[in-house]
Amino acid sequence: MGRGRAPCCAKVGLNRGSWTPQEDMRLIAYIQKHGHANWRALPRQAGLLRCGKSCRLRWINYLRPDLRRGNFTAEEEATVIKLHALLGNKWSKIAACLPGRTDNEIKNVWNTHLKKRASEQKPGVGESKGEAADGDPDTPVPSLSSASSSMTSSEGSNGGAGEQCGTSNDPETMDVPSPLELELEPVMDILDMLADAPTEALATAAPMPTSSCSSSSLTTCAGGGGGVEELLELPDIDMDADIWSIIDDDIARLQQGDATVPCTTKASQEEEGNEWWLQDLEKELGLWGPTEESQPQAGPHDQIGYPGQLSETEGDMVMVSSHPQSRSDHEASNSE
DNA sequence: AATCTGCACAACCGCAAATTT
DNA sequence: CAAATTTGCGGTTGTGCAGAT
Numbered sequence: 001m002g003r004g005r006a007p008c009c010a011k012v013g014l015n016r017g018s019w020t021p022q023e024d025m026r027l028i029a030y031i032q033k034h035g036h037a038n039w040r041a042l043p044r045q046a047g048l049l050r051c052g053k054s055c056r057l058r059w060i061n062y063l064r065p066d067l068r069r070g071n072f073t074a075e076e077e078a079t080v081i082k083l084h085a086l087l088g089n090k091w092s093k094i095a096a097c098l099p100g101r102t103d104n105e106i107k108n109v110w111n112t113h114l115k116k117r118a119s120e121q122k123p124g125v126g127e128s129k130g131e132a133a134d135g136d137p138d139t140p141v142p143s144l145s146s147a148s149s150s151m152t153s154s155e156g157s158n159g160g161a162g163e164q165c166g167t168s169n170d171p172e173t174m175d176v177p178s179p180l181e182l183e184l185e186p187v188m189d190i191l192d193m194l195a196d197a198p199t200e201a202l203a204t205a206a207p208m209p210t211s212s213c214s215s216s217s218l219t220t221c222a223g224g225g226g227g228v229e230e231l232l233e234l235p236d237i238d239m240d241a242d243i244w245s246i247i248d249d250d251i252a253r254l255q256q257g258d259a260t261v262p263c264t265t266k267a268s269q270e271e272e273g274n275e276w277w278l279q280d281l282e283k284e285l286g287l288w289g290p291t292e293e294s295q296p297q298a299g300p301h302d303q304i305g306y307p308g309q310l311s312e313t314e315g316d317m318v319m320v321s322s323h324p325q326s327r328s329d330h331e332a333s334n335s336e
Numbered sequence: 337a338a339t340c341t342g343c344a345c346a347a348c349c350g351c352a353a354a355t356t357t
Numbered sequence: 358c359a360a361a362t363t364t365g366c367g368g369t370t371g372t373g374c375a376g377a378t
Contacts, residue, residue: 016347017348019346039363039364040363040364052363052364053348053349053364053365054348057346057347057348058346061346062346089366089367090366090367091366092365092367103365104345104346104347104367107367107368108344108345108346109344111344111368112343112344112345113343113344
Protein backbone atom coordinates (compact mmCIF):
# COMPACT_ATOMS: atom_id res chain seq x y z
CA MET A 1 0.00 0.00 0.00
CA GLY A 2 2.22 2.52 -0.87
CA ARG A 3 3.39 4.58 1.92
CA GLY A 4 6.87 5.75 2.01
CA ARG A 5 9.39 5.59 -0.66
CA ALA A 6 9.60 2.72 -3.02
CA PRO A 7 11.17 -0.33 -1.52
CA CYS A 8 14.80 -0.83 -2.29
CA CYS A 9 14.96 -4.46 -1.64
CA ALA A 10 13.08 -6.73 -3.87
CA LYS A 11 12.19 -9.21 -1.25
CA VAL A 12 9.61 -11.14 -3.01
CA GLY A 13 6.64 -12.16 -1.01
CA LEU A 14 7.13 -9.72 1.79
CA ASN A 15 4.40 -7.32 2.61
CA ARG A 16 5.16 -3.66 2.64
CA GLY A 17 3.33 -0.53 3.42
CA SER A 18 0.71 -0.10 6.01
CA TRP A 19 0.19 -2.79 8.54
CA THR A 20 -3.08 -4.58 8.73
CA PRO A 21 -4.75 -5.29 12.05
CA GLN A 22 -4.07 -8.93 11.52
CA GLU A 23 -0.41 -8.31 11.12
CA ASP A 24 -0.40 -6.12 14.16
CA MET A 25 -2.06 -8.77 16.20
CA ARG A 26 0.35 -11.36 15.06
CA LEU A 27 3.28 -9.25 15.96
CA ILE A 28 1.81 -8.34 19.29
CA ALA A 29 0.88 -11.85 20.14
CA TYR A 30 4.27 -13.13 19.26
CA ILE A 31 6.15 -10.53 21.21
CA GLN A 32 3.83 -10.94 24.12
CA LYS A 33 4.67 -14.56 24.19
CA HIS A 34 8.25 -14.63 23.22
CA GLY A 35 9.69 -11.20 23.20
CA HIS A 36 11.86 -10.01 20.41
CA ALA A 37 15.27 -11.42 20.89
CA ASN A 38 15.92 -11.55 17.21
CA TRP A 39 14.16 -9.18 14.94
CA ARG A 40 15.47 -10.81 11.89
CA ALA A 41 14.04 -14.16 12.77
CA LEU A 42 10.92 -12.79 14.33
CA PRO A 43 8.76 -12.30 11.28
CA ARG A 44 9.40 -15.80 10.13
CA GLN A 45 8.57 -17.26 13.46
CA ALA A 46 5.59 -15.08 13.91
CA GLY A 47 4.32 -15.94 10.52
CA LEU A 48 4.61 -12.44 9.27
CA LEU A 49 5.47 -11.64 5.74
CA ARG A 50 7.53 -8.67 6.77
CA CYS A 51 11.15 -7.98 7.19
CA GLY A 52 12.52 -7.78 10.68
CA LYS A 53 13.20 -4.15 10.29
CA SER A 54 9.65 -3.44 9.48
CA CYS A 55 8.46 -5.44 12.46
CA ARG A 56 10.80 -3.65 14.75
CA LEU A 57 9.70 -0.29 13.53
CA ARG A 58 6.08 -1.15 13.83
CA TRP A 59 6.51 -2.41 17.34
CA ILE A 60 8.62 0.43 18.52
CA ASN A 61 6.62 3.18 17.00
CA TYR A 62 3.08 1.98 17.33
CA LEU A 63 2.51 -1.25 19.12
CA ARG A 64 4.55 -0.95 22.24
CA PRO A 65 2.30 -0.92 25.26
CA ASP A 66 3.90 2.06 26.84
CA LEU A 67 3.38 4.41 24.02
CA ARG A 68 1.38 7.48 24.56
CA ARG A 69 -0.27 8.91 21.58
CA GLY A 70 -2.03 12.06 20.79
CA ASN A 71 -0.94 15.60 20.65
CA PHE A 72 2.17 16.71 22.35
CA THR A 73 1.61 18.71 25.45
CA ALA A 74 3.09 22.15 25.75
CA GLU A 75 5.62 20.79 28.15
CA GLU A 76 6.61 18.07 25.79
CA GLU A 77 6.97 20.46 22.95
CA ALA A 78 9.06 22.78 25.03
CA THR A 79 11.20 19.88 26.05
CA VAL A 80 11.70 18.82 22.50
CA ILE A 81 12.68 22.29 21.48
CA LYS A 82 15.14 22.63 24.27
CA LEU A 83 16.62 19.24 23.84
CA HIS A 84 16.91 19.76 20.16
CA ALA A 85 18.79 22.94 20.78
CA LEU A 86 21.22 20.93 22.82
CA LEU A 87 21.36 17.71 20.96
CA GLY A 88 20.48 18.49 17.42
CA ASN A 89 18.75 15.82 15.46
CA LYS A 90 19.45 13.15 17.97
CA TRP A 91 15.90 11.99 18.00
CA SER A 92 16.51 8.87 19.91
CA LYS A 93 18.21 10.83 22.65
CA ILE A 94 15.41 13.29 22.77
CA ALA A 95 12.90 10.50 22.81
CA ALA A 96 14.71 9.04 25.75
CA CYS A 97 13.66 12.04 27.73
CA LEU A 98 10.07 11.79 26.66
CA PRO A 99 8.74 8.47 27.81
CA GLY A 100 6.08 7.12 25.59
CA ARG A 101 7.20 9.16 22.68
CA THR A 102 9.18 7.69 19.85
CA ASP A 103 11.98 9.18 17.93
CA ASN A 104 9.95 8.93 14.79
CA GLU A 105 7.08 10.76 16.35
CA ILE A 106 9.28 13.46 17.74
CA LYS A 107 11.00 13.81 14.46
CA ASN A 108 7.70 14.27 12.72
CA VAL A 109 6.49 16.78 15.22
CA TRP A 110 9.67 18.69 14.95
CA ASN A 111 9.67 18.76 11.21
CA THR A 112 6.06 19.72 11.00
CA HIS A 113 5.68 22.49 13.49
CA LEU A 114 8.25 22.72 16.21
CA LYS A 115 11.00 23.52 13.80
CA LYS A 116 9.07 26.43 12.49
CA ARG A 117 8.08 27.59 15.88
CA ALA A 118 11.54 27.31 17.29
CA SER A 119 13.06 29.35 14.54
CA GLU A 120 10.42 31.99 14.99
CA GLN A 121 10.78 32.18 18.71
CA LYS A 122 14.48 32.54 18.84
CA PRO A 123 16.01 33.87 15.74
CA GLY A 124 19.23 34.61 17.50
CA VAL A 125 19.57 31.53 19.52
CA GLY A 126 18.91 29.56 16.46
CA GLU A 127 22.51 29.45 15.45
CA SER A 128 23.59 26.33 17.12
CA LYS A 129 20.18 24.98 16.94
CA GLY A 130 19.40 26.03 13.47
CA GLU A 131 22.49 24.36 12.22
CA ALA A 132 21.73 21.33 14.17
CA ALA A 133 18.27 21.26 12.85
CA ASP A 134 19.26 21.83 9.32
CA GLY A 135 21.66 19.09 9.13
CA ASP A 136 24.64 19.69 11.26
CA PRO A 137 23.77 18.10 14.49
CA ASP A 138 27.29 17.36 15.33
CA THR A 139 28.16 20.60 16.89
CA PRO A 140 26.09 20.73 20.01
CA VAL A 141 27.27 19.46 23.31
CA PRO A 142 29.72 16.79 22.49
CA SER A 143 29.87 15.44 25.95
CA LEU A 144 26.22 14.86 25.96
CA SER A 145 26.28 13.15 22.68
CA SER A 146 28.79 10.67 23.79
CA ALA A 147 27.17 10.28 27.10
CA SER A 148 23.78 9.61 25.78
CA SER A 149 25.00 7.42 23.08
CA SER A 150 26.64 5.23 25.57
CA MET A 151 23.42 5.22 27.34
CA THR A 152 21.65 3.93 24.34
CA SER A 153 23.51 0.75 24.56
CA SER A 154 20.94 -1.00 26.61
CA GLU A 155 18.59 -3.33 24.96
CA GLY A 156 15.36 -1.66 24.25
CA SER A 157 17.08 1.49 23.39
CA ASN A 158 15.63 2.54 20.16
CA GLY A 159 12.37 4.27 20.38
CA GLY A 160 13.57 5.64 23.58
CA ALA A 161 11.39 3.89 25.98
CA GLY A 162 14.13 1.68 27.10
CA GLU A 163 16.22 4.48 28.38
CA GLN A 164 14.37 7.19 30.00
CA CYS A 165 16.80 9.74 31.04
CA GLY A 166 15.20 12.36 33.08
CA THR A 167 12.46 10.35 34.48
CA SER A 168 12.54 7.51 36.82
CA ASN A 169 14.89 4.87 35.78
CA ASP A 170 13.46 2.82 38.44
CA PRO A 171 16.53 1.32 39.97
CA GLU A 172 14.36 -1.17 41.69
CA THR A 173 13.49 -2.98 38.56
CA MET A 174 16.82 -2.45 37.04
CA ASP A 175 19.45 -5.02 37.39
CA VAL A 176 22.02 -2.64 36.12
CA PRO A 177 23.06 -0.69 39.11
CA SER A 178 25.60 1.99 39.29
CA PRO A 179 27.12 1.78 35.85
CA LEU A 180 23.90 2.80 34.32
CA GLU A 181 23.44 5.51 36.78
CA LEU A 182 26.85 6.71 35.97
CA GLU A 183 25.99 6.80 32.37
CA LEU A 184 22.84 8.62 33.12
CA GLU A 185 24.58 11.29 35.00
CA PRO A 186 25.57 13.32 32.00
CA VAL A 187 22.04 13.23 30.78
CA MET A 188 20.81 14.37 34.09
CA ASP A 189 23.24 17.19 33.81
CA ILE A 190 21.78 18.14 30.53
CA LEU A 191 18.39 18.15 32.03
CA ASP A 192 19.60 20.40 34.70
CA MET A 193 21.02 22.59 32.04
CA LEU A 194 17.58 23.09 30.72
CA ALA A 195 17.03 26.00 32.95
CA ASP A 196 13.58 26.81 31.75
CA ALA A 197 12.60 23.25 31.58
CA PRO A 198 13.92 21.72 34.70
CA THR A 199 13.93 18.06 35.21
CA GLU A 200 10.69 18.42 36.92
CA ALA A 201 9.11 19.80 33.85
CA LEU A 202 10.56 17.02 31.84
CA ALA A 203 9.15 14.58 34.22
CA THR A 204 5.76 16.11 34.13
CA ALA A 205 5.88 16.22 30.44
CA ALA A 206 6.07 12.53 30.61
CA PRO A 207 3.71 11.28 33.19
CA MET A 208 4.22 7.69 32.50
CA PRO A 209 7.56 7.06 33.93
CA THR A 210 7.92 3.50 34.83
CA SER A 211 5.72 2.37 32.12
CA SER A 212 8.75 2.76 30.02
CA CYS A 213 9.90 -0.33 31.65
CA SER A 214 6.87 -2.09 30.52
CA SER A 215 8.00 -2.21 27.00
CA SER A 216 11.43 -3.20 27.91
CA SER A 217 10.13 -5.61 30.39
CA LEU A 218 7.73 -6.98 27.97
CA THR A 219 10.44 -7.48 25.51
CA THR A 220 13.64 -7.94 27.33
CA CYS A 221 12.12 -9.81 30.15
CA ALA A 222 10.60 -12.17 27.75
CA GLY A 223 13.99 -12.59 26.28
CA GLY A 224 15.47 -12.92 29.68
CA GLY A 225 12.91 -15.50 30.42
CA GLY A 226 15.12 -17.79 28.54
CA GLY A 227 12.74 -19.24 26.09
CA VAL A 228 13.74 -17.16 23.23
CA GLU A 229 16.77 -19.02 22.15
CA GLU A 230 14.72 -22.08 21.84
CA LEU A 231 12.03 -20.23 20.12
CA LEU A 232 14.43 -18.97 17.63
CA GLU A 233 14.99 -22.48 16.55
CA LEU A 234 11.41 -23.33 16.34
CA PRO A 235 10.17 -24.30 12.98
CA ASP A 236 7.87 -21.93 11.29
CA ILE A 237 4.78 -21.42 13.23
CA ASP A 238 1.61 -22.55 11.73
CA MET A 239 0.16 -19.17 11.31
CA ASP A 240 -3.39 -20.13 10.92
CA ALA A 241 -3.33 -22.33 13.91
CA ASP A 242 -0.67 -21.53 16.39
CA ILE A 243 -0.57 -17.82 16.15
CA TRP A 244 -4.26 -17.47 16.33
CA SER A 245 -4.45 -19.90 19.12
CA ILE A 246 -1.99 -17.71 20.90
CA ILE A 247 -4.13 -14.74 20.25
CA ASP A 248 -7.21 -16.57 21.26
CA ASP A 249 -5.45 -17.58 24.35
CA ASP A 250 -4.67 -14.04 25.23
CA ILE A 251 -8.12 -12.94 24.45
CA ALA A 252 -9.56 -15.64 26.58
CA ARG A 253 -7.37 -14.65 29.44
CA LEU A 254 -8.34 -11.10 29.01
CA GLN A 255 -11.96 -11.83 28.91
CA GLN A 256 -11.76 -13.82 32.04
CA GLY A 257 -9.81 -11.30 33.94
CA ASP A 258 -10.91 -7.94 35.09
CA ALA A 259 -10.44 -5.45 32.39
CA THR A 260 -9.86 -2.61 34.69
CA VAL A 261 -6.29 -1.89 35.24
CA PRO A 262 -4.89 0.20 37.97
CA CYS A 263 -2.61 2.96 36.98
CA THR A 264 0.26 1.51 38.78
CA THR A 265 3.54 0.60 37.46
CA LYS A 266 5.61 -2.10 38.84
CA ALA A 267 6.81 -5.30 37.53
CA SER A 268 4.06 -7.19 39.16
CA GLN A 269 1.53 -5.04 37.44
CA GLU A 270 3.06 -4.94 34.09
CA GLU A 271 1.44 -8.12 33.07
CA GLU A 272 -1.91 -6.76 33.93
CA GLY A 273 -1.05 -3.66 32.10
CA ASN A 274 -0.14 -5.63 29.12
CA GLU A 275 -3.37 -7.43 29.30
CA TRP A 276 -5.51 -4.40 29.31
CA TRP A 277 -3.30 -2.97 26.72
CA LEU A 278 -3.78 -5.94 24.51
CA GLN A 279 -7.44 -5.85 25.11
CA ASP A 280 -7.61 -2.24 24.30
CA LEU A 281 -5.57 -2.82 21.28
CA GLU A 282 -7.81 -5.54 20.09
CA LYS A 283 -10.73 -3.28 20.46
CA GLU A 284 -9.05 -0.69 18.40
CA LEU A 285 -8.19 -3.20 15.83
CA GLY A 286 -11.73 -4.28 15.74
CA LEU A 287 -10.71 -7.67 16.90
CA TRP A 288 -12.48 -7.49 20.15
CA GLY A 289 -15.54 -9.53 20.67
CA PRO A 290 -16.08 -11.34 17.44
CA THR A 291 -13.42 -13.61 16.17
CA GLU A 292 -10.43 -12.06 14.56
CA GLU A 293 -11.21 -13.70 11.33
CA SER A 294 -14.47 -11.93 11.21
CA GLN A 295 -12.56 -8.75 11.02
CA PRO A 296 -11.85 -8.20 7.42
CA GLN A 297 -9.38 -5.76 6.13
CA ALA A 298 -10.16 -2.72 8.07
CA GLY A 299 -9.61 0.54 6.43
CA PRO A 300 -6.37 2.22 7.20
CA HIS A 301 -8.01 4.52 9.62
CA ASP A 302 -9.46 1.74 11.57
CA GLN A 303 -6.09 0.43 12.31
CA ILE A 304 -4.11 1.29 15.27
CA GLY A 305 -1.78 4.09 14.82
CA TYR A 306 -3.12 5.12 11.56
CA PRO A 307 -4.18 8.58 10.66
CA GLY A 308 -7.40 9.42 12.28
CA GLN A 309 -6.55 7.20 15.10
CA LEU A 310 -5.45 10.09 17.16
CA SER A 311 -8.21 11.41 19.21
CA GLU A 312 -7.84 15.02 18.58
CA THR A 313 -11.21 15.66 19.95
CA GLU A 314 -9.89 15.90 23.38
CA GLY A 315 -7.72 18.81 22.66
CA ASP A 316 -5.20 17.74 25.14
CA MET A 317 -3.09 14.81 24.74
CA VAL A 318 -5.09 11.73 24.34
CA MET A 319 -3.49 8.41 24.49
CA VAL A 320 -5.28 6.42 22.02
CA SER A 321 -3.93 3.03 22.23
CA SER A 322 -2.07 2.37 25.28
CA HIS A 323 -2.52 4.11 28.45
CA PRO A 324 -4.61 3.18 31.40
CA GLN A 325 -5.44 6.70 32.23
CA SER A 326 -7.03 7.31 28.92
CA ARG A 327 -8.55 4.00 28.71
CA SER A 328 -11.98 4.74 29.93
CA ASP A 329 -12.40 7.64 27.62
CA HIS A 330 -11.03 5.66 24.88
CA GLU A 331 -13.24 2.75 25.55
CA ALA A 332 -16.20 4.98 25.59
CA SER A 333 -15.36 6.21 22.17
CA ASN A 334 -14.66 2.76 21.00
CA SER A 335 -17.68 1.12 22.39
CA GLU A 336 -20.00 2.73 20.01
C1' DA B 337 -19.55 22.09 -4.85
C1' DA B 338 -15.26 21.10 -6.76
C1' DT B 339 -10.45 21.68 -6.90
C1' DC B 340 -6.06 22.93 -5.04
C1' DT B 341 -2.57 23.30 -1.50
C1' DG B 342 -0.37 22.38 2.65
C1' DC B 343 0.07 19.58 6.69
C1' DA B 344 0.57 15.46 9.34
C1' DC B 345 1.63 10.84 9.67
C1' DA B 346 3.46 6.35 8.75
C1' DA B 347 6.74 3.71 6.47
C1' DC B 348 11.02 2.79 3.97
C1' DC B 349 15.98 3.43 2.93
C1' DG B 350 20.77 3.54 3.73
C1' DC B 351 24.41 3.98 6.84
C1' DA B 352 26.80 3.37 11.18
C1' DA B 353 27.51 1.18 15.44
C1' DA B 354 27.31 -2.79 18.21
C1' DT B 355 27.40 -7.56 18.81
C1' DT B 356 28.38 -12.21 17.67
C1' DT B 357 30.93 -15.87 15.46
C1' DC C 358 41.55 -9.98 15.58
C1' DA C 359 38.72 -9.93 11.62
C1' DA C 360 34.57 -10.79 9.29
C1' DA C 361 29.79 -11.29 9.28
C1' DT C 362 25.45 -10.32 11.10
C1' DT C 363 22.08 -7.70 13.48
C1' DT C 364 20.24 -3.67 15.42
C1' DG C 365 19.46 1.18 15.78
C1' DC C 366 19.29 5.86 14.02
C1' DG C 367 18.41 9.68 11.17
C1' DG C 368 16.78 11.25 6.79
C1' DT C 369 13.49 11.05 3.24
C1' DT C 370 9.32 10.09 0.80
C1' DG C 371 4.42 9.05 -0.42
C1' DT C 372 -0.37 9.04 0.92
C1' DG C 373 -4.44 10.77 2.99
C1' DC C 374 -6.92 14.48 5.19
C1' DA C 375 -8.33 19.09 6.21
C1' DG C 376 -8.69 23.65 5.18
C1' DA C 377 -8.53 27.33 1.79
C1' DT C 378 -9.70 29.14 -2.59
